[in-house]
Amino acid sequence: MKADLKEKKASLKAIDKEIVKLEVRKEKADAKAAEEAKKTEAESVLKKLLAEGMSADEILAKLK
Template identity: 70%
Template sequence: MPRTKGSKNRPKSDIVSQIAEKQTLVTTLTTEIETIQKEINDLKANLKTKKSELKSAEKEVGKLEAKKAKADQKAAEEAKKSEAEAVVKKLLAGGMSADEILEKLK
């Protein structure tokens, strides 16, 4: 008669203990998943607030840059005006008449 394959001295498997182990594994994994999900939701809320803060800060930067550009333009106009006045005063001091100065400015 042929011999059967495999060992005959295998221990009998304890299905009840295996079920209990798997159930504890399932409960621990479930609680870990729940905590991770809570952390994700908290991070999403935090991300949303940070994005809104960033958006408002970018708006403020844009407004400040516009004010700076306006102030720079005004300062340039003032500089041109003062330079023109200095040139006119210099020409008047040099003995030129107002009509001659106007013709040079054209």
């Protein structure tokens, strides 16, 4: 019984380590996706402003 318990604890520990690795990987992927979404949104806004006739200098001035 003790051997079985020891084996299960070792298995649980390995699974916990794997969960931590997966959570870190997920956080990195989420951060990358959020960054890509921000980039896409910024490009969309920039294209819209340029289409409305705003110059690049005016856009830069607004960003400051």
